[in-house]
Amino acid sequence: MKHTRTANIIIVLLFALLHFGVAVLSRAFEYQDDILLTVLTITMVIIVSMRNHTRLDVMAVLTLVATLSGYIIGSWLWHPIEQLIHNDTIAPGVATFLITTALGVAISELTQRVKRLRAPLDAWTTSPRNITIVALSILVLRLAYFALFSSIHATEGALMNDVMNITGNTWALLTIVVGNVLVAIRLQLPIAERDDRRRTHTHIVLSALVLTTIVALIAYYNLPEYNDTPFETVSFLRTLSAALLLNLIVITICILGRLSTITRQELRLEREMKNRSEYRYERLKQQINPHFLFNSLGILDYLVQEKETERASAFIHKLAAIYRYMLNNDQKPLVKLSEEMEFTQRYIDLIKERFIDGLEIEIRIEEQYLDKMVVPCSLQLLVENATKHNIVSAELPLRIEIATNEGQLVVRNRLQQRTHGQPSTRLGLENIRQQYLDITGHDISIEKTDNEFIVKLPIV
Secondary structure (H helix, E strand, C coil), rough: CCCHHHHHHHHHHHHHHHHHHHHHHHHHCCCHHHHHHHHHHHHHHHHHHHHEEEEHHHHHHHHHHHHHHHHHHHHHHHHHHHHCCCCCCCHHHHHHHHHHHHHHHHHHHHHHHCHHHHHHCHHHHHHHHHHHHHHHHHHHHHHHHHHCCCCCCHHCCHHHHHHHHHCCCCHHHHHHHHHHHHHHHHHCCCCHHHHHHHCCCCCHHHHHHHHHHHHHHHCCCCCCCCCCCCCCCHHHHHHHHHHHHHHHHHHHHHHHHHHHHHHHHHHHHHHHHHHHHHHHHHHHHHCCCCCCCCCHHHHHHHHHCCHHHHHHHHHHHHHHHHHHHHHHHCCCCCCEHHHHHHHHHHHHHHHHHHHHCEEEEEEECCHHHCCCCCCCCCHHHHHHHHHHHHHCCCCCEEEEEEEEEECCCEEEEEECCCCCCCCCHHEEEEEEHHHHHHHHHCCCCEEECCCCEEEEEEEC
């Protein structure tokens, strides 16, 4: 992804330099540069969009908006630049270089980040034939627009002034922004079927035309004050053309913003599903952990051999309850702390049968937290980690403390690490951390001192 971004920026800068050269030479030889600059802009947007596997309909909209917005800003920007550098030949080149760079980088970042803008590599919509049709259609539309309205706006920069007049009217600006936001919200996104796409595109076009007309009327008559301006066809067409361009830009931003929001939500859900799957996998490994089963069966066999029938029966019931809890809560994101404590206590009772006098566990849970929620099996996994990575013996008992403190479940154990066996990968802790981040938005706390290992779990 980093390589693609760098390559895209290099492509954008090369096209920006070409824009600069064409604009300067055209000004020097008094040649109309609209066709060449439009072709360069269309080519740049298509190349960058194709590199990011952008859908054809989105590619078309981005290309149209880029060419029109570049025309609006470019016809105005070179004037202040000319006043700054005092060179009317180079000023248009500098203006188009800056505009091209800004548009190219924005389109590159947008199409790379928003997944919903992308199409499969082999999608029919991105065939060379369709891309060529889109490029030629936008070029013809852009030239027709210029030919139709250049005489209306007359001087360079007049179109930008008309746009500024519209944005200077509070009601016109609110109408175009709020209207397009509502259009974007009401759209059925994401769009999957071809018929759905056709209805959506028709909806966008009709909404744009209606909003454009309303905004043009508000700006032309300076509503709501109403300036009693006599209707003049040319003057109204100027306002209408500026409103149309502004509306195209705003509606594109709104729709792409909506798609960006959808993409972020989907990525978050995918990440949560992935992390939850990994966490469930870790819990499944605990369920079928051969060492745990082997040790449990070994203890059970010992109890039977010693004719400790009551202890053996209690052991079997606790072992069954542990697996029942894991199975019943496999799909639950959160469980009550009281249920997790009951489950963990059963697990502690089982491992105490193995370690006898080697395990000292102190539990101090405030009653007010028992109905609060925690991630299932998180506490049990912390206890298991403590016994797995530390020495547990009658000569060196392992002390584990489970307590609540200021809205957190605190698990601390004396640090007496084993010198043999596999080192800790901390994968279990990272899975617990990710579960808490995804489900609750709160992180867990992990502290390691010279004498203790402490984990704090948020209580929801």
